[in-house]
Amino acid sequence: MGSFVVRFLLGLFVALALRGPALARPAQAASTWQVLIGGESTDHALQAQAFLPSTITVNEGDTINWTMNADFSHTVSFLSGGPRPPDVMPSDTGVLFNPAIAFPSGGPSYDGTGFVNSGLLQGKGPSFALTFTKAGSYTYVCLLHPGMAATVVVQPAGSTYPMTQAQVDAQANAELYAKLSQAEQDLEGAQLASKANSNGTTNYTVVNGVGGNQATVVRFLPVDVTVKAGASVTWLGTDPHEIHTVSFYDPAGKVPDFVVPQPQPNGPPKLVIPHGAPEGDREVDSQELYNSGILAPGQSYTFTFPKPGVYTYVCLVHASQGMFGKVTVQTAKAAPSGGASRPAGLPRTGEGAQSGPLVPLVVGAFLLVLLGALVLRRRAAQIR
Numbered sequence: 268m269g270s271f272v273v274r275f276l277l278g279l280f281v282a283l284a285l286r287g288p289a290l291a292r293p294a295q296a297a298s299t300w301q302v303l304i305g306g307e308s309t310d311h312a313l314q315a316q317a318f319l320p321s322t323i324t325v326n327e328g329d330t331i332n333w334t335m336n337a338d339f340s341h342t343v344s345f346l347s348g349g350p351r352p353p354d355v356m357p358s359d360t361g362v363l364f365n366p367a368i369a370f371p372s373g374g375p376s377y378d379g380t381g382f383v384n385s386g387l388l389q390g391k392g393p394s395f396a397l398t399f400t401k402a403g404s405y406t407y408v409c410l411l412h413p414g415m416a417a418t419v420v421v422q423p424a425g426s427t428y429p430m431t432q433a434q435v436d437a438q439a440n441a442e443l444y445a446k447l448s449q450a451e452q453d454l455e456g457a458q459l460a461s462k463a464n465s466n467g468t469t470n471y472t473v474v475n476g477v478g479g480n481q482a483t484v485v486r487f488l489p490v491d492v493t494v495k496a497g498a499s500v501t502w503l504g505t506d507p508h509e510i511h512t513v514s515f516y517d518p519a520g521k522v523p524d525f526v527v528p529q530p531q532p533n534g535p536p537k538l539v540i541p542h543g544a545p546e547g548d549r550e551v552d553s554q555e556l557y558n559s560g561i562l563a564p565g566q567s568y569t570f571t572f573p574k575p576g577v578y579t580y581v582c583l584v585h586a587s588q589g590m591f592g593k594v595t596v597q598t599a600k601a602a603p604s605g606g607a608s609r610p611a612g613l614p615r616t617g618e619g620a621q622s623g624p625l626v627p628l629v630v631g632a633f634l635l636v637l638l639g640a641l642v643l644r645r646r647a648a649q650i651r
């Protein structure tokens with residue numbers, strides 16, 4: 268009994284002795300940092316294809332938590348100098364979405380090596396966390412948008428941080444504002460071009476998404492085109508980082524899905540893209556599927572419209588962002604229409620977009636600055 272007490276007291280003493288130095292020199296607690304993935308206008312037409320802010324500095328042992336900030340799709344992916352996996356791949360059963368992009372791999376920590384991928388993050392809200400274990404400067408990318416890259420600088424543990432989270436947030440907001448302003452300029456600059464076909468009809472070129480430099484407009488410009496029977500329309504994507512489709516469909520039915528997961532007996536589902544390749548002919552004369560398939564940046568696709576009518580189409584990739592369009596075909600004798608003249612402003616058809624995307628952003632930035640000032644004042648008061 269006595270020896271038990273002695274051993275207990277001895278044990279307690281040893282435990283306290285061991286704890287002593289740790290109390291005197293506490294290890295710096297690891298921090299978790301917040302980074303935004305993308306950002307958008309209220310109608311989803313203008314998208315920032317950026318991690319915000321584009322550079323963040325953390326310490327060894329810290330975690331970064333990325334959160335989706337737009338109704339869009341992105342990944343957070345560290346390639347460590349390795350090759351970039353392709354988005355889509357051909358197969359015996361048609362076009363497939365690459366599972367290496369869609370599903371998470373690596374993680375939850377990163378030491379500067381290997382392929383670490385969040386997998387597909389879709390819509391506002393989902394997040395991905397990664398802990399950094401080794402000092403260095405690391406580039407990461409979104410595997411869906413080639414221009415979307417950013418940097419994590421990892422300092423040795425215990426280093427002084429160059430920014431607080433509040434400063435990181437302010438920087439993110441400023442960068443988002445710049446990207447969306449640029450997207451708005453791209454939208455205003457988009458023009459509907461037309462030229463004469465050799466048979467006397469007219470060919471129009473609709474801008475099939477426009478952007479670059481980490482900003483994009485996911486809209487057909489203009490949304491509505493009115494042409495005379497016999498005319499042709501060419502859809503040309505000028506955004507270097509987005510794929511689109513031009514898919515006419517019966518508006519009485521459902522918008523076809525872009526990716527259809529197909530369960531497999533083993534492992535993850537197969538991600539089939541049923542409309543990845545062209546379907547139907549190029550003469551749109553009824554309300555059924557006429558599909559360009561996936562159009563890579565710079566690729567164009569032309570349909571002709573021999574019969575009067577109203578033809579509705581969609582980009583299957585960006586249906587949830589509201590990328591719909593309409594071609595109204597009048598009889599060849601009808602007077603030339605002004606409907607195909609001015610694209611500017613047309614895409615802003617979404618709910619709550621009347622004030623444009625910049626007003627809420629400016630208000631948001633102002634509130635953020637105000638909040639920052641209040642926090643600083645409170646901190647100053649606490650110090651005093």
Ligand SMILES: [Cu+2]
Nearest residue numbers: 511582584585
């Ligand atoms: Cu699209």
